[in-house]
Amino acid sequence: MSHSLLDAQTWTGRLYSDGWTAGSGGVAAVTAPATGETLGEVGVATPDDVLKASPRAAEAQRAWAATPPEERAAVLRRAGALWEQHAAEIEDWIVRESGSIPPKAQLETHRAAADCYEAAGLATHPVGDVLATNEERWSMARRRPVGVVSVIAPFNFPLILSSRSIAPALALGNAVLLKPDPRTAVCGGIVHARIYEEAGLPPGLLHVLPGGVDVGEAVVSAPEVRVVSFTGSTAAGRRVGQLGAQHLKRTHLELGGNNALVVLPGADLAKAASAGAFGSFMHQGQICMTTGRHLVHESLHDEYVAALVEKATHLPVGDPASGQVALGPLIDAGQLERVDAVVQGTVAAGGTLAAGGTFTDLFYSPTVLSGLTPDMPAWSQEIFGPVAPVLPFSTDDEAISLAATGSYGLSLGILGDVGRAMRIADAVPSGIVHINEQTVADEPMVPFGGVGESGTGSRFGGAAANLEAFTETQWLTLRPEIAAYPF
Incomplete structure (x- = not known):
């Protein structure tokens, strides 16, 4: 029998930020909406915690981006296997903490594993093009990791709506700051920390920071963050988009729908x-x-x-x-x-x-x-x-x-x-x-997103969308010798 993944002694009253540590914001109760029962206590982050986590993530990311892609892929594959190995325990938390019926919880753990397996392929996916040029040189466009990605996830599908960004961002060589909804901080946050810890993800690459609006603002505005992946209401998405624009951050917004x-x-x-x-x-x-x-x-x-x-x-x-x-x-x-x-x-x-x-x-x-x-x-x-x-x-x-x-x-x-x-x-x-299907569907290999007030387009899922979301394009030229200039 496998050991308990979510042993409360590991995470009670703590954040996961370069190891398990006390949050500056104290602790918050984890409550079952069906019964009002207290299921545990999580550490609560403050903006100060974010400002400590972000430079540490940036430092760890540089070494991770230089890690051979097959090693990054191996971490993602191990994470996928761990989602499957510990599915029953995780599903129990999803049922109790988010009010989900068991088949919906099973869908979430299945999808989290699939996200990791799909993302593992991104590590060795082609990351560039050879471009035409009028000069005597080679001209290329290559994809580079953005650096630090902030993921802000909601309560309704707390595992899927975080894993779909965390897994590809990590696979492509980035570090991640995750702000889960405080109402689902275990099944949408702590569980990621434990899975990737067990999978051998190097320290400093994933920080789990439950908190309120102030923490959400901090994970957008932190200087080292380059990309924000947000899923939530249109009203909250507008604020994230505005703050991202103010700080020149790329924001991917998957918002509401009618x-x-x-x-x-x-x-x-x-x-x-x-x-x-x-x-x-x-x-x-x-x-x-x-x-x-x-x-x-x-x-x-x-x-x-x-x-x-x-x-x-x-x-x-x-x-x-x-x-x-x-x-x-x-x-x-x-x-x-x-x-x-x-x-x-x-x-x-x-x-x-x-x-x-x-x-x-x-x-x-x-x-x-x-x-x-x-x-x-x-x-x-x-x-x-x-x-x-x-x-x-x-x-x-x-x-x-x-x-x-x-x-x-x-x-x-x-x-x-x-x-x-x-x-x-x-x-x-x-x-x-x-x-000839109803409106609710998603898969890890498809581009997902809406238009209008539903968001900024398909920026989630599928190789093309994930590469667009979590990398930057760099133009690179090479000449056989130094070019001659008129000066």
Whole structure:
């Protein structure tokens, strides 16, 4: 049997920053949203901790960038194997700390391993081009590590949304400052420290710094940081982007979404309703790709709403650590209050509550809203809760207009006739399009990102996007002898 990866004696009350050390900000409780139980205590960072970590990361990075690529790749492969070896223990933390159901936690550990295996290939990926030149020389463009990368990750998929940046950044020769969400500081932060420590990553290359907004600002503005990889809300992303621009840092922003699922006439109703329920209710709707708007052809609308209501009323909700449920808790009271305010505001504006709209503690029941107009809160806003707003359309042009309305452009799902779906896909601005799938999907080898207020484009995943995100392009020329100049 493998030893415990997350032995509390190792990390309780500590940060991981060039070893395990006390945080300047004291300690914070780790709480299970389903029960309120205290699961442990993590060290809390302050901006001073960041300003100590950043130059140490820069120092360690120089030696790491000079390390043979096969050695960097070996560390990533060992990390991937460790994610698999310790999956059950890590999944237990994801379930309890983030309120995830076990299959979602299993997806996270599987993806973290896949991120490492995929990133291992980046270490030996071609990193340049030979360029044409009018001079008597060789001219090349080569990719170089940026140096220090800051990763700011959210609570909803705490492992995936940090691993997808940490693994490729390290593989390409960078050091990383990780600021996990304080609500998921163990399964989104401490676990990375332990995995890479066990994998033999040299000291100083990964710093895990849980903290508040001030720590987030510090990991953006620290002088040694060159690139910031941020996943979170659009409002927070704007602040990160502004601060990054102020300090001339490259910021990659993967932000919110109010994603449309278009159900075309003739679509298989049962399969469409199943896809729609998964898209809206998976992980309590706390996903940037959640299906936030169901656009259903008028010929199917009433049946679709009825089928969605049937699913919503029979999906079990409860503590995912204590039994088989489909939905767990929302992350905290603030999130619950926001979700309920949007639902109740929509009903007050004339919308119909077809199912749900109730809660106990942090458990919000799967909710279906119909009888909507595009200006109602549940249609026009990102909800980040288990809410499925449904609106009918009559023509493809109307579906395009409704799907394209709004400032977000992350993920679009279209169910039904492929030819009609292709036309709609071409007409709706979106970073991701899925035909005959719902809106929630991701893989380590694909470019991921949105347009508009959903972010700065596909800067996550896949070799091309990761090279673009975590390296700089350098122009390099070579002559056989010193060139002659007129001076």
